[in-house]
Amino acid sequence: MARIDEALDTASASRMCGIAESTLEKWRVAGMGPPFLKLGKLVRYSRQDLEAWLNARRVRSTSEPVPNI
Numbered sequence: 556m557a558r559i560d561e562a563l564d565t566a567s568a569s570r571m572c573g574i575a576e577s578t579l580e581k582w583r584v585a586g587m588g589p590p591f592l593k594l595g596k597l598v599r600y601s602r603q604d605l606e607a608w609l610n611a612r613r614v615r616s617t618s619e620p621v622p623n624i
């Protein structure tokens with residue numbers, strides 16, 4: 556488990572994943588997207604969780620189905 560001081564905020568997670576901050580925010584509300592930590596009002600992402608989430612979406616062709624978000 557990542558230490559909280561190593562966790563990424565939404566802006567950093569957005570840059571790491573190449574996904575808009577607003578998209579990550581919408582996905583959180585909808586229960587989609589990468590796992591995140593909710594600490595009071597703070598939202599943080601573990602770098603390891605983001606890497607695992609991204610790796611789970613690897614495909615080899617455009618006709619291959621992408622796993623659910």
